[in-house]
Amino acid sequence: MKISFIQPGRNNLKYLKWSYDSIRKNQGNHEVEICVADDFSNDGTWDWCQSMMAKDASFKALRNEGPTRLGHTILYDKLVNELASHEVCMIYHADMYLMPGAIDQIEHKLKDKTIVSLTRIEPPLHPPGPEKILMDFGIEPEEFKEQELLDWFKDTRLTQLTKMTEGIFAPWAFYKKDFQEIGGHDPLYAPQSKEDSDIFNRFQLNGIKFIQTWGGCVYHMTCRGSRFADGAQRNPDGQVFMKNRETDEWLRQNEKSTRNFIRKWGHFVMHDPYLKPIVPPKYGIGITINNCTGQLLELLEPWCDRIYIDNFTRLTNEYFQIEKNNTSYDLSSRCFDIQSEVLDNISIRIDGASFNNDDFTYIRQLPQIIKDSGKIGSFELGNLEININSLETYENNLIINKEKQHDKN
Numbered sequence: 001m002k003i004s005f006i007q008p009g010r011n012n013l014k015y016l017k018w019s020y021d022s023i024r025k026n027q028g029n030h031e032v033e034i035c036v037a038d039d040f041s042n043d044g045t046w047d048w049c050q051s052m053m054a055k056d057a058s059f060k061a062l063r064n065e066g067p068t069r070l071g072h073t074i075l076y077d078k079l080v081n082e083l084a085s086h087e088v089c090m091i092y093h094a095d096m097y098l099m100p101g102a103i104d105q106i107e108h109k110l111k112d113k114t115i116v117s118l119t120r121i122e123p124p125l126h127p128p129g130p131e132k133i134l135m136d137f138g139i140e141p142e143e144f145k146e147q148e149l150l151d152w153f154k155d156t157r158l159t160q161l162t163k164m165t166e167g168i169f170a171p172w173a174f175y176k177k178d179f180q181e182i183g184g185h186d187p188l189y190a191p192q193s194k195e196d197s198d199i200f201n202r203f204q205l206n207g208i209k210f211i212q213t214w215g216g217c218v219y220h221m222t223c224r225g226s227r228f229a230d231g232a233q234r235n236p237d238g239q240v241f242m243k244n245r246e247t248d249e250w251l252r253q254n255e256k257s258t259r260n261f262i263r264k265w266g267h268f269v270m271h272d273p274y275l276k277p278i279v280p281p282k283y284g285i286g287i288t289i290n291n292c293t294g295q296l297l298e299l300l301e302p303w304c305d306r307i308y309i310d311n312f313t314r315l316t317n318e319y320f321q322i323e324k325n326n327t328s329y330d331l332s333s334r335c336f337d338i339q340s341e342v343l344d345n346i347s348i349r350i351d352g353a354s355f356n357n358d359d360f361t362y363i364r365q366l367p368q369i370i371k372d373s374g375k376i377g378s379f380e381l382g383n384l385e386i387n388i389n390s391l392e393t394y395e396n397n398l399i400i401n402k403e404k405q406h407d408k409n
Helices: 013-026 045-055 072-083 102-109 146-158 176-181 195-205 248-265 294-303 312-326 357-364 366-373
Strands: 002-009 031-039 059-064 088-091 096-098 114-122 132-134 172-175 209-220 232-234 240-242 285-290 306-309 335-337 346-351 377-381 384-388
Touching: 002 013, 002 072, 013 031, 013 045, 013 096, 031 045, 031 072, 045 059, 059 072, 072 176, 072 195, 088 176, 102 114, 102 209, 146 209, 172 176, 195 248, 248 294, 248 312, 285 294, 294 306, 294 312, 294 357, 306 312, 312 335, 346 366, 357 366, 357 384, 366 377, 366 384
Parallel strands: 002 031, 002 088, 031 059, 114 132, 114 209, 285 306, 285 346, 306 335
Antiparallel strands: 088 172, 096 209, 114 172, 232 240, 346 384, 377 384
């Protein structure tokens, strides 16, 4: 089969080299194009990319010249749309080793309107899950036990060849047309974090079927980008762990992206144990707060489409100044004076003086609460006054990633 591997990277050259070698070694008879994006690295990544383009006609690369990173939210799409030659592409991380036979499995299982994910074999650096295999064959390229992995896999794979489950995660292979039909990744999440959960929701709503093949695998060292920039280590007893905590850069961006995901979808990321997305209904919700504070405005604004508050001028001036650089949503079209006319399908009234943690739990569960109610009318829940005027939902309006659509919501 003809397939383009999509690999953005920043300052992870040793993993890119390791990953490249595994692809070329284990690609079989398939025509594999490797597309790399260097995101303003300073570790020699671009020099290596240039040397590889001179040696390997099926290696392509582009570079973000800075002065700041673009992130893989943007670079995935640049590689798919501008560099990839083939109609089948695969989102593929730099810290992944391609196992023998993996592309055979993609070729056999990838059909129109499907996405195929390879199963990840990982060292025990993160909690276990039913969608992956925890086995320690090394935590850095320097100590990678390649032959042990291949020997183990040769026997294990025979029992997994026909096993399939339903979920989606990297590495995932797809038809370019299915990716482009929904507009690719949403730049709302740039440079990274939650862009994958967002596009997975949109794929599901657009009728894509997810297949995880257990006969096709990668060995994944995990999170060797901005999240855990210092890599992993092993203590004298052989236990493995990340060297340092998550970077400040990643933590800040993850918080921003989480708030933007909630603004767009009305809920936290949700999926089943095999990582198949769960997409609750998206209702048109307005929240009115008497006795509002700056803290309440910051807490509740992402959880609705419109928020109506007293002390409007003072609170919004302060909040907009803080939040405007954290979102591409037009906050002035989301925040209104409490005297404004309320036209939302779902209207929530709150007294900020009595609002408590239980009430916030109800706010976070509103899509399910409204769905379970299933009827027009009013009721109270804790300190919330809830008025359901319409049960119309809007999640299907979010499938297509339209340019600057957030400014228009």
